[in-house]
Amino acid sequence: MASIEERVKQIVAEQLGVDEEQVVDSAAFMDDLGADSLDTVELVMALEEEFDVEISDEDAEKIQTVKNAIDYINKAS
Amino acid sequence: MVQDKVALITGTSRGIGRGIATALAANGAKIVAAGTNLQATEDFVAELKAAGTEAIAVRCDVSVAAEVEQLVKTAKETFGRIDILVNNAGITRDGLLLRMKEEDWDAVLDINLKGAFLCTRAVSKLMTKQRCGRIINIVSVVGQTGNPGQANYCASKAGLMGLTRSNAQELAKRNITVNAVAPGFIATDMTDSLPEEQRQDLAARIPLARLGSVEDISHAVLFLASDHAGYITGQVIGVNGGMYM
Numbered sequence: 001m002a003s004i005e006e007r008v009k010q011i012v013a014e015q016l017g018v019d020e021e022q023v024v025d026s027a028a029f030m031d032d033l034g035a036d037s038l039d040t041v042e043l044v045m046a047l048e049e050e051f052d053v054e055i056s057d058e059d060a061e062k063i064q065t066v067k068n069a070i071d072y073i074n075k076a077s
Numbered sequence: 078m079v080q081d082k083v084a085l086i087t088g089t090s091r092g093i094g095r096g097i098a099t100a101l102a103a104n105g106a107k108i109v110a111a112g113t114n115l116q117a118t119e120d121f122v123a124e125l126k127a128a129g130t131e132a133i134a135v136r137c138d139v140s141v142a143a144e145v146e147q148l149v150k151t152a153k154e155t156f157g158r159i160d161i162l163v164n165n166a167g168i169t170r171d172g173l174l175l176r177m178k179e180e181d182w183d184a185v186l187d188i189n190l191k192g193a194f195l196c197t198r199a200v201s202k203l204m205t206k207q208r209c210g211r212i213i214n215i216v217s218v219v220g221q222t223g224n225p226g227q228a229n230y231c232a233s234k235a236g237l238m239g240l241t242r243s244n245a246q247e248l249a250k251r252n253i254t255v256n257a258v259a260p261g262f263i264a265t266d267m268t269d270s271l272p273e274e275q276r277q278d279l280a281a282r283i284p285l286a287r288l289g290s291v292e293d294i295s296h297a298v299l300f301l302a303s304d305h306a307g308y309i310t311g312q313v314i315g316v317n318g319g320m321y322m
Contacts, residue, residue, distance in 0.1 A: 036250070038205070038247065038250055042205055042206075045202065
C-alpha cells in the first residue's frame with residue numbers, strides 16, 4: 001500500500017496532468033502546476049473520493065500546495 | 078450521429094421526453110430513461126429494448142438530490158459513463174398571479190429548475206472526468222415571451238436559460254457543451270385536448286401556421302447531442318415555427 005504522501009501526489013499529477021517529478025511538497029497548484037479554479041475543485045473532489053473524507057469549502061480554500069493537501073489528509077484520516 | 082453514446086433523459090414516460098429518447102435510441106444511443114411514473118417508463122423501455130436498444134428505466138424525482146445521485150450512480154454502474162444529459166422533466170401548475178398558491182410556485186420551480194441543477198451537478202462530475210459531454214436543457218418559448226397564467230412556469234424556463242449559459246461557461250474547459258432547446262406550441266397529449274377552435278387560434282399566431290411535432294423537437298436535440306454540434310455552446314435554439322424571433 002502506497003503512503004498517503006504518495007497517493008496524494010499521484011492524484012495531483014493525474015488531475016492536473018503534470019509529471020510526478022513536478023509534484024514536490026512546496027508546489028502550489030495554481031501558481032506552479034498551472035491549475036485553474038475548476039481544476040482545484042476537481043482535485044478536492046478526487047481527494048475526497050480517494051480518502052473517503054469530506055472537505056468543507058472553507059478547508060478546501062486553504063489547500064493550495066501539495067504539502068497542504070498531504071497535511072490535511074494526514075490529519076483527517 | 079450518437080452511436081453507442083450513453084444518454085440520460087429525464088421525464089421520459091410521455092410527450093417530448095419520450096420523443097427525444099426515441100430519436101436518440103433510433104440513432105444508436107444507449108438510454109437511461111428517468112421518470113416519476115415507473116410503470117410508464119418501464120413500458121417505454123421495454124419498447125426500446127424490443128427494437129434492439131440497450132436501455133434501463135429508473136424512477137426518479139429530479140427535485141430530490143438523493144434520488145438524482147442514485148439515478149446517476151445507477152447509470153454509471155450500468156453503462157460506465159454518461160455522454161448526453163437531457164433535462165426534460167417539467168410540470169405546469171397554471172394560474173393567474175393574483176391567485177397563484179405558493180405551493181404551485183414552489184412545485185414548478187423545484188422540478189423544472191432545481192431538478193435541472195441537481196441533474197447537471199451530478200452528471201458533471203462524470204463528464205468533467207471524461208473530458209467530454211453534451212447537456213441539453215428543454216426550456217420553452219414562453220420563457221422568452223412570458224404567458225399569462227404561467228408566471229411560475231415562465232420563470233422556471235427563463236431561469237433554466239440562465240443556468241444553461243452559466244454552466245456552458247463553467248464547463249467549456251472540459252469540452253462539455255450546454256445548450257437549450259425552446260419548443261413553441263407542440264402537439265402533445267396536452268394540446269390535443271384543446272378545442273379545434275383554440276388550436277386554430279394558436280396556429281394563427283405561428284408564422285409557419287401549424288403546431289410543432291415532437292419530432293421537430295427531438296431532431297434539434299439529436300443535432301445538439303451529436304458530434305456535428307461540437308462548437309455550439311450556451312445557446313438557446315428556438316423550435317417554434319417562428320413565433321418568437
